[in-house]
Amino acid sequence: xxxxxxxxxxxxxxxxxxxxxxxEQKSDLLLLQELKGMEFPADALEEAGYKSFAVPQKGRNGxxxxxxxxxxxxxxxxxxxxxxxxxxxxxxxxxxxxxDVHVIGIYAPNGNPVDTEKFxxxxxWMGTLYDHLKDLREKRIDFVIGGDFNIIxxxxxxxxxxxxxxxxxxxxxxVSLYRSYIYLGLNDAYRIFDKSAEQYTFWDxxxxxxxxxxxxRIDHFLTSPRMTDALLSCTIDKEPRGWDKPSxxxxxxxxxxx
DNA sequence: ATGACCGTTGGAAACGGA
Numbered sequence: 001x002x003x004x005x006x007x008x009x010x011x012x013x014x015x016x017x018x019x020x021x022x023x024e025q026k027s028d029l030l031l032l033q034e035l036k037g038m039e040f041p042a043d044a045l046e047e048a049g050y051k052s053f054a055v056p057q058k059g060r061n062g063x064x065x066x067x068x069x070x071x072x073x074x075x076x077x078x079x080x081x082x083x084x085x086x087x088x089x090x091x092x093x094x095x096x097x098x099x100d101v102h103v104i105g106i107y108a109p110n111g112n113p114v115d116t117e118k119f120x121x122x123x124x125w126m127g128t129l130y131d132h133l134k135d136l137r138e139k140r141i142d143f144v145i146g147g148d149f150n151i152i153x154x155x156x157x158x159x160x161x162x163x164x165x166x167x168x169x170x171x172x173x174x175v176s177l178y179r180s181y182i183y184l185g186l187n188d189a190y191r192i193f194d195k196s197a198e199q200y201t202f203w204d205x206x207x208x209x210x211x212x213x214x215x216x217r218i219d220h221f222l223t224s225p226r227m228t229d230a231l232l233s234c235t236i237d238k239e240p241r242g243w244d245k246p247s248x249x250x251x252x253x254x255x256x257x258x
Numbered sequence: 259a260t261g262a263c264c265g266t267t268g269g270a271a272a273c274g275g276a
Contacts, residue, residue, distance in 0.1 A: 009275085010265055034275085036265065059266055060274065110276055150276075169276065204276065205263035216276080248264080248276085 001256045002026070003103060005146035005219060007033040007202075007249035011064070014247055015041050017240055019048045025237075027253060028068050029098070031105030033148045035062025035091075055079045057091035063105050063147070065096050074098045081106075082135075083128045092125070101227070101258070102136065102143035108150045111168030119168050122150070126177040130184075137184050137224065144256070145186075146221040148249065151178040153188065156198050157217035169218060181222055189221040189234040189254050199236050202249045210241055221254045230256045 004027040008014040011032065022030060030050070040054040045066060053076045054064040067074055078095040080086065092107045106129070111122030136143055152170040155161040164170040182188065190199070200215025209215065223231060232255040241250045 013265070034265095110274080112274095112276065164276095167276075202276070207261050207263085209263095218276080245264095 001028050001098075001258050002253060003029045003031070003144060003146065003221070003256070004251050004253040005031040005033070005105065005148075005221065006251035007107070007148040007219060007247060009034050009247040009249065010036040011041065011062075012037055012039060013245065015044060017243060017247070019044070021237075021240060021251065022048060022050065022066075025251075025253065028071065029103060030066040030251075031094070031103070031146050032064040032066065033062075033105070033107035033249075034060075035064060036060055037062065040064065053079075053094060053096060055091045055094050057089060061091045061107055063091055063094045063107050065094050065103065065105055067096075067098070071098065077102065081125070081128055082132050084125065099258070100142060102141055104143060104145040104147075106145060106147035106149065108148060110150050111171075111174065114166065114168050114171060119171075122168055123173055123177065126174070130177060130180050133181055133184055133186070141224070142226045143224050144189075144221060144227050144254065146219075146252065146254070148218060149178065149220050150218055151175060151220070152216050152218060153178060153220075156196065157200075159198075159200070159212075159214045159216070164216065169216065185225050186222040187228040187231075189223050189228075189231055190217070190236065190252070192228065192231055193234055201236055201252060203241060205248055219249055219252050221252060223254070227256060230258055232257050
């Protein structure tokens with residue numbers, strides 16, 4: 001089972017990239033973040049061999065889960081983070097069940113600037129996600145969670161740690177919440193296979209960040225214990241960042257021996 | 259060249275992103 005995640009920064013602008021990439025990678029599932037609009041090209045994706053569950057929102061945010069058309073034992077469980085304010089319209093969460101495994105896709109809040117309510121919202125959302133992941137663990141449900149966490153886990157996950165120290169993505173309060181997920185017994189799938197590499201998933205459009213490799217690793221897959229045992233690989237594909245009119249994020253993929 | 263962005267909304271320039 002091959003599961004990928006990609007913040008595409010507008011599905012409308014990136015549809016051709018997604019179809020091209022899936023044609024090469026042939027992932028079974030692809031979690032998408034930042035659809036950025038109510039129009040979701042379900043028909044075009046189905047022509048490319050993928051059905052979908054989409055949670056769109058006007059103008060910003062938006063998540064989806066694409067799955068190969070021949071997969072039948074899949075169902076949408078949640079289109080909203082359980083326990084989070086039901087009146088909040090921000091589309092940041094999707095949870096599906098494939099067989100007995102839950103697959104969660106998230107677009108966690110950015111949280112900048114840190115002296116505003118946006119940072120409080122980030123911490124609150126991440127705290128509610130902790131409660132839900134804890135609940136899944138207590139129920140002994142096998143799951144993987146992937147997406148744009150908007151968290152830089154460690155110094156080696158950014159080009160210039162000093163420059164990021166005060167940012168919402170790297171503040172101690174934020175990283176502490178991310179680590180609380182790890183303390184539930186989850187693993188950062190990428191670090192299972194490469195403990196030391198500096199490998200990024202996001203490069204800003206500005207200031208020549210991509211040619212300078214001034215990036216950050218903020219797109220992650222976390223696996224519950226039995227899913228960690230089943231992990232075969234975790235790869236970050238930098239290539240699409242060099243394509244014409246790219247997203248500022250690149251896809252991450254895990255392979256599981258289920 | 260020490261940096262000059264990108265996408266959506268709405269129909270210009272503000273906002274969000276990270």
